[in-house]
Amino acid sequence: MSEPFLIDELLKIRGLEVDFDGFKAVDGVDLDVKVNEVHFLIGPNGAGKTTVIDCVTGMTKPTEGSIRFDDVELRGKKENSIVKMGIGRTFQTASVFEALTVEENLDLAASFRFSMLKLLRQRRGTTDAVERALEDTGLTDVRDKPAGTLSHGQKQWLEIGMLLCQDPKLLLLDEPVAGMSPEERTRTGDLIRLTAERCTVLCVEHDMDFLRRFADRVTVMDEGKILKAASTVAEVQADERVQEIYIGKGRGIEEQTQEAGA
Amino acid sequence: MSQFAKSFLPSTRGEWSSRATFVGVAILFLFVFPAWLSDSRLDLMSSYVAYAIVALGIAIAWGNGGMLVLGQGLFFGLGAYCVAMYLALVEVGGAPNLPQFMTLLGSQETLPALWKPFNNLWFALSAAVIVPVALAATLGTLIFRSRIRGPYFAILTQALAGAFGILLIGNITLINGTNGITTSFSEIFGLKLAEPEDQKVLYTICVIALGVAFLLSRQMLKSRYGRLLLAVRDAEDRVRFLGYSATKIKVIAFATSAGLAGVAGALFVLVGPKIISPASVGIIPSITMVVWVAVGGRASLAGAIAGAILVNTAEFEISSAAPEYWLYFQGALFIGVVAFAPQGLAGAATWLKSKITSRGDSGATSTAKPVEEAA
Amino acid sequence: MEAILNQLFAGVSYGSILLLIALGLTFTFGQMGVINMAHGEFIMFGAYTTYVLQEVLGKDQITYAFLLSLPIALVVAGAMGLLLEITLIKRLYGRPLDTLLVTWGVALVLQQLARDIFGANNVEVVSPSWLDGGITIAGVDMAYNRLFIIGLSLAITAAAWVVVGKLKQGRRMRAVMQNRQLAGASGINTPSVDRRTFFLGSGLAGVAGVAITQLGSVGPNLGTNYIIDAFLVVIVGGLGHLRGAVIAALSLGILNSLAEYWSSASLGKVIVFLAIVVFLQFRPEGIVASESRGLA
Ligand SMILES: Nc1ncnc2c1ncn2[C@@H]1O[C@H](COP(=O)(O)OP(=O)(O)O)[C@@H](O)[C@H]1O
Numbered sequence: 001m002s003e004p005f006l007i008d009e010l011l012k013i014r015g016l017e018v019d020f021d022g023f024k025a026v027d028g029v030d031l032d033v034k035v036n037e038v039h040f041l042i043g044p045n046g047a048g049k050t051t052v053i054d055c056v057t058g059m060t061k062p063t064e065g066s067i068r069f070d071d072v073e074l075r076g077k078k079e080n081s082i083v084k085m086g087i088g089r090t091f092q093t094a095s096v097f098e099a100l101t102v103e104e105n106l107d108l109a110a111s112f113r114f115s116m117l118k119l120l121r122q123r124r125g126t127t128d129a130v131e132r133a134l135e136d137t138g139l140t141d142v143r144d145k146p147a148g149t150l151s152h153g154q155k156q157w158l159e160i161g162m163l164l165c166q167d168p169k170l171l172l173l174d175e176p177v178a179g180m181s182p183e184e185r186t187r188t189g190d191l192i193r194l195t196a197e198r199c200t201v202l203c204v205e206h207d208m209d210f211l212r213r214f215a216d217r218v219t220v221m222d223e224g225k226i227l228k229a230a231s232t233v234a235e236v237q238a239d240e241r242v243q244e245i246y247i248g249k250g251r252g253i254e255e256q257t258q259e260a261g262a
Numbered sequence: 263m264s265q266f267a268k269s270f271l272p273s274t275r276g277e278w279s280s281r282a283t284f285v286g287v288a289i290l291f292l293f294v295f296p297a298w299l300s301d302s303r304l305d306l307m308s309s310y311v312a313y314a315i316v317a318l319g320i321a322i323a324w325g326n327g328g329m330l331v332l333g334q335g336l337f338f339g340l341g342a343y344c345v346a347m348y349l350a351l352v353e354v355g356g357a358p359n360l361p362q363f364m365t366l367l368g369s370q371e372t373l374p375a376l377w378k379p380f381n382n383l384w385f386a387l388s389a390a391v392i393v394p395v396a397l398a399a400t401l402g403t404l405i406f407r408s409r410i411r412g413p414y415f416a417i418l419t420q421a422l423a424g425a426f427g428i429l430l431i432g433n434i435t436l437i438n439g440t441n442g443i444t445t446s447f448s449e450i451f452g453l454k455l456a457e458p459e460d461q462k463v464l465y466t467i468c469v470i471a472l473g474v475a476f477l478l479s480r481q482m483l484k485s486r487y488g489r490l491l492l493a494v495r496d497a498e499d500r501v502r503f504l505g506y507s508a509t510k511i512k513v514i515a516f517a518t519s520a521g522l523a524g525v526a527g528a529l530f531v532l533v534g535p536k537i538i539s540p541a542s543v544g545i546i547p548s549i550t551m552v553v554w555v556a557v558g559g560r561a562s563l564a565g566a567i568a569g570a571i572l573v574n575t576a577e578f579e580i581s582s583a584a585p586e587y588w589l590y591f592q593g594a595l596f597i598g599v600v601a602f603a604p605q606g607l608a609g610a611a612t613w614l615k616s617k618i619t620s621r622g623d624s625g626a627t628s629t630a631k632p633v634e635e636a637a
Numbered sequence: 638m639e640a641i642l643n644q645l646f647a648g649v650s651y652g653s654i655l656l657l658i659a660l661g662l663t664f665t666f667g668q669m670g671v672i673n674m675a676h677g678e679f680i681m682f683g684a685y686t687t688y689v690l691q692e693v694l695g696k697d698q699i700t701y702a703f704l705l706s707l708p709i710a711l712v713v714a715g716a717m718g719l720l721l722e723i724t725l726i727k728r729l730y731g732r733p734l735d736t737l738l739v740t741w742g743v744a745l746v747l748q749q750l751a752r753d754i755f756g757a758n759n760v761e762v763v764s765p766s767w768l769d770g771g772i773t774i775a776g777v778d779m780a781y782n783r784l785f786i787i788g789l790s791l792a793i794t795a796a797a798w799v800v801v802g803k804l805k806q807g808r809r810m811r812a813v814m815q816n817r818q819l820a821g822a823s824g825i826n827t828p829s830v831d832r833r834t835f836f837l838g839s840g841l842a843g844v845a846g847v848a849i850t851q852l853g854s855v856g857p858n859l860g861t862n863y864i865i866d867a868f869l870v871v872i873v874g875g876l877g878h879l880r881g882a883v884i885a886a887l888s889l890g891i892l893n894s895l896a897e898y899w900s901s902a903s904l905g906k907v908i909v910f911l912a913i914v915v916f917l918q919f920r921p922e923g924i925v926a927s928e929s930r931g932l933a
């Protein structure tokens with residue numbers, strides 16, 4: 001972490017509302033993410049978690065509410081300027097540039113502050129940030145392979161690696177271990193631990209094991225609303241309403257996890 | 263500076279071989295063709311060389327950027343008309359005089375205001391590039407900003423070419439409508455367009471222009487920008503959420519393709535049929551330009567050049583032998599290449615090269631980098 | 638004022654032709670995401686169907702030939718569309734731009750085919766005598782043939798509405814359009830729905846072709862004159878929405894005719910184009926936004 005932050009809450013969401021043609025996908029959400037914490041956002045499918053991330057990153061325009069990052073309002077800003085303020089995100093299904101090599105993927109991510117003129121120059125060699133990301137993600141051996149040939153897990157790591165190249169202040173991860181094998185989960189966990197050392201993380205994830213290992217605080221959403229505001233993992237697990245939205249819908253959190261992983 | 267100089271030295275075997283190919287093809291065009299082809303065929307070849315420059319732009323925008331440009335005839339036409347207006351004035355001895363067709367029509371008393379600046383060669387030449395680029399940049403910004411892409415973008419460009427064609431046809435008194443502007447009896451830089459010796463010089467100018475356009479385009483595609491363009495083609499959102507303006511990236515490619523089409527149009531009126539009319543700029547010529555690139559291999563610059571020259575040669579041969587078959591042939595070419603061989607000639611070349619090298623040494627170069635494929 | 642009313646009528650008349658053409662596209666482009674550039678040639682073959690029937694039935698059976706050609710053109714063009722779907726388009730799923738180019742190739746072949754069969758020159762289709770002439774209401778000259786086309790267009794739109802909104806076939810089509818995988822998983826035979834949709838969409842092009850014979854002569858390039866405007870209707874209307882298509886077709890028809898009236902025929906198209914680009918700045922997803930994801 002280079003510069004000090006002005007305030008304690010790096011991300012401060014107040015009264016967020018998203019209306020899709022009369023359907024409120026997000027309905028009055030308040031959320032605080034503190035500097036340097038790993039904050040988990042959980043809730044059943046369709047709770048509105050991805051939509052919250054979409055709002056923070058400018059992909060979806062909220063109908064109401066405010067989103068302040070480092071005390072600056074994000075609403076109305078363009079996607080790319082939000083990224084330049086230091087917010088990176090992954091997508092629920094890993095999105096990398098399949099026609100480009102792993103190294104080129106990382107290099108493009110690392111060059112995001114270049115002027116157009118500089119971008120028009122040919123690349124010679126790699127930067128330290130790219131080398132470090134290759135190491136962090138364990139993709140050094142496949143650096144010259146097209147990203148399209150990577151496995152599902154490797155693509156997720158590459159995507160996180162690309163964001164790490166950008167040295168973000170806040171990283172938003174949308175279900176980073178969904179669909180992964182147990183070994184892949186462990187490696188992803190290591191990568192997220194590394195990430196957490198460098199920046200604040202807001203992670204959407206069902207995996208309870210994951211939650212227990214990494215979460216500093218957890219917020220639970222259901223049907224567009226906050227069901228339980230930021231609390232510790234133990235508090236969340238003990239909360240009856242939280243159990244109910246999982247169990248009451250026929251399944252336990254653990255089973256839900258299984259399904260998310262399947 | 264030494265860094266700059268070094269960038270011209272090949273560093274890998276692949277680069278050496280592509281450089282050798284470039285020199286070989288340059289010799290073919292600059293020395294073999296002029297010696298081998300008849301005067302009139304060489305003059306026609308000049309127009310194919312001009313077409314190849316349009317094709318480069320399409321390979322950039324469509325092959326690399328995923329923007330199917332179906333209206334390149336518009337930009338080509340703008341470049342062509344800009345220079346043709348200059349030539350038409352030169353033919354009658356300069357400005358206050360009316361171009362031939364106006365005198366014949368008898369519809370104008372004095373030279374229309376639109377025509378006046380085109381009395382100046384440098385104005386005409388710069389307008390031939392600047393007008394297409396500015397138009398493409400403006401339209402591109404509007405279209406890409408509102409996230410219109412894919413088939414929607416393609417249809418809008420096609421509609422634009424159609425509207426432009428109709429606009430030209432309707433303006434009889436100003437730019438001679440359907441008949442267009444003939445330039446055969448004019449001259450530029452003291453070169454007479456009807457003179458075979460001067461036509462050879464014009465041919466060389468076209469070839470050099472193509473060579474320069476190719477090298478610049480190749481540089482563009484090999485740069486980080488070129489990678490970004492592919493990235494936008496395949497995952498536009500990811501590019502945006504890495505902090506880039508996808509709109510800007512696309513607009514640059516679209517405007518570049520328009521600029522190349524403008525240059526091509528400017529050269530086109532100097533050579534070959536020496537006429538520009540709505541028949542070469544509307545919807546059908548525009549999509550024909552895309553066929554050349556599809557045949558050559560959409561993402562490959564070398565392929566685009568080969569496609570433009572081969573398809574046009576084939577068109578000339580077939581339609582002078584059996585005109586009624588050309589459309590069948592062209593349609594079949596379109597269907598066959600796009601549906602069943604989307605990599606075109608470039609794909610075939612890569613396949614062939616990998617066959618040859620894998621026989622020589624086992625697979626050292628078999629992972630042909632996309633960079634080289636694109637060049 | 639009368640001049641403007643006349644222009645309005647001309648615009649509505651042109652709009653209703655666009656609507657007839659765009660209806661078919663609403664099915665093929667809207668539902669399946671297929672840009673079929675040969676749609677214009679299906680129109681052309683629909684028009685030639687009328688011509689052939691007139692030639693076969695003779696000069697004294699003009700009315701029968703004309704009325705009979707409506708269903709026959711539907712089947713002829715529909716069959717052509719079906720053939721295209723089975724042989725080429727099916728293979729190109731998920732490659733919309735390639736589909737556009739391939740079907741353009743098909744269009745070229747079909748145009749040349751028409752030239753070889755019917756000759757390069759345009760042929761004349763005789764109008765039934767009850768479509769000759771017209772009436773003048775409030776100073777607006779309304780030709781019967783144009784009124785007929787407006788009526789036909791309304792009737793077919795209404796029929797399409799019923800098919801899509803009420804019938805089982807239409808429900809399947811909408812299901813496939815909204816979520817192909819889910820529809821497939823819930824037991825709908827999606828390839829078969831695709832084929833029917835394509836048959837219907839292309840068939841409507843044939844019907845539009847029959848209607849167009851009443852406005853002028855028939856030639857191999859008949860379709861190309863309309864196809865781009867019809868695609869613009871679908872884009873402006875919003876993908877796959879009948880309501881959007883109706884509004885867009887009429888607006889574009891009227892805009893076309895007014896723009897041509899106030900400027901010139903040649904500048905009119907440019908003005909319409911610019912208007913569309915400006916409109917899309919505010920509503921990139923068209924008049925009826927796709928969030929409600931319906932065909933109706
Ligand atoms: N673009 C959209 N249009 C309409 N509804 C949407 C859109 N995006 C998401 N939704 C709906 O909003 C709700 C919340 O979705 P999402 O944020 O993806 O949930 P989660 O990520 O928690 O599973 C879901 O019911 C989803 O169907």
Ligand SMILES: [Mg+2]
Pocket residue numbers: 049050051092
């Ligand atoms: Mg989600």
